[in-house]
């Protein structure tokens with residue numbers, strides 16, 4: 001889990017810029033994510049954290065700069081882009097499980113339709129993954145029948161089913177009732193231990209301290225500061241970060 | 252009452268033509284309507300424009316004009332024939348006009364269904380690596396269909412009733428045509444009239460009930 005386990009980084013962003021109309025949401029972002037690294041992105045609302053995350057699997061396009069994933073510049077569209085996306089898992093704040101499919105089908109859809117995995121094999125793997133996130137007994141239910149925490153764990157299993165090289169988490173616990181936050185964080189901590197490369201937008205300091213290798217503080221579309229979790233939370237270098245931390249620490 | 256019994260067999264034969272038209276056109280309209288809506292939401296501008304144009308033109312043209320165009324314009328002037336048998340030819344010209352007409356309504360119903368599917372569903376599908384077509388086919392359209400089963404039922408009911416104007420284009424011996432024909436020879440008969448109304452209601456009412464029931468049963472819980 002230490003940095004630089006491999007020679008080449010998994011993600012390389014160089015001078016990435018992005019606008020929404022007149023709004024400059026990503027400003028000259030330079031960021032690398034190493035293989036096996038767990039990166040926490042933190043910062044005030046509207047700072048561009050989600051956008052940053054979403055550019056990596058190209059759910060958002062960029063205006064300028066370059067993003068290299070696993071040695072390859074992100075493809076523009078088509079089959080190549082679909083393939084890239086299949087290698088980058090994504091877990092959303094609002095879970096986004098396929099509402100008309102059962103839990104099991106949610107997990108097997110990607111492998112069978114994108115990878116062409118045989119159904120019984122995909123089923124078997126889905127059950128293993130659901131077991132791992134503690135939802136195996138709910139496999140035949142529909143998403144709406146599960147609690148938020150359970151749905152989010154299924155979403156993690158769905159991402160894992162593709163054997164991704166990396167998983168992006170965009171505020172995975174923000175939509176959850178407080179008592180369900182930990183069950184999701186526990187699964188994520190387990191993934192981090194197993195060496196999954198993760199980029200996690202979250203304000204959960206406990207998770208950052210336990211699982212992250214690095215914290216990136218983002219505001220106004222810029223990376224303002226980056227450091228190890230301990231350093232960042234106890235000894236932030238910039239006024240913006242200190243100001244932000246004082247606000248989230250009070251509640 | 253006697254007329255109804257006397258002309259009953261002819262009327263029944265005519266009514267079967269209505270049912271046959273309805274069944275074929277329903278299937279074709281659902282298929283065509285799905286293709287049209289796929290065009291309308293596709294990322295390719297040319298397809299989107301073509302879909303929008305077809306839908307807006309056809310949907311806003313009176314059905315009788317479409318039928319006339321299909322019989323006179325396409326068949327007589329442009330020489331489009333489906334069969335050497337005049338009856339079959341007329342039948343398929345009517346099918347074509349009525350299917351595409353109903354398809355535009357299917358398309359618009361589906362489009363409003365697509366609008367009920369949250370953005371996150373498509374995003375999650377794309378994030379897993381599904382292509383645009385897979386996302387549409389496996390995630391968006393199944394949810395959209397379930398959201399608009401009842402409106403689709405209304406489209407089918409309208410289609411069934413509209414088969415009675417089919418004769419305008421193709422001189423098919425459908426029930427309404429047989430009815431006018433008997434009225435010409437024997438004078439207006441209330442029993443025949445009511446008999447036909449009941450026959451149509453016997454088909455359309457259950458469709459309304461069934462689609463209403465199905466809509467509830469298949470509703471996607473969120």
Ligand SMILES: Nc1ncnc2c1ncn2[C@@H]1O[C@H](COP(=O)(O)OP(=O)(O)OP(=O)(O)O)[C@@H](O)[C@H]1O
Pocket residue numbers: 020023025043044045046047048049050051052
């Ligand atoms: N699709 C969009 N169209 C226009 N503006 C957008 C869009 N998505 C995001 N924005 C804007 O871009 C800015 C950055 O948004 P982003 O969601 O990346 O911030 P964030 O750091 O994730 O914030 P939060 O903590 O609230 O999730 C915000 O001002 C937001 O309103």
Ligand SMILES: [Mg+2]
Pocket residue numbers: 049050051170171
């Ligand atoms: Mg966000």
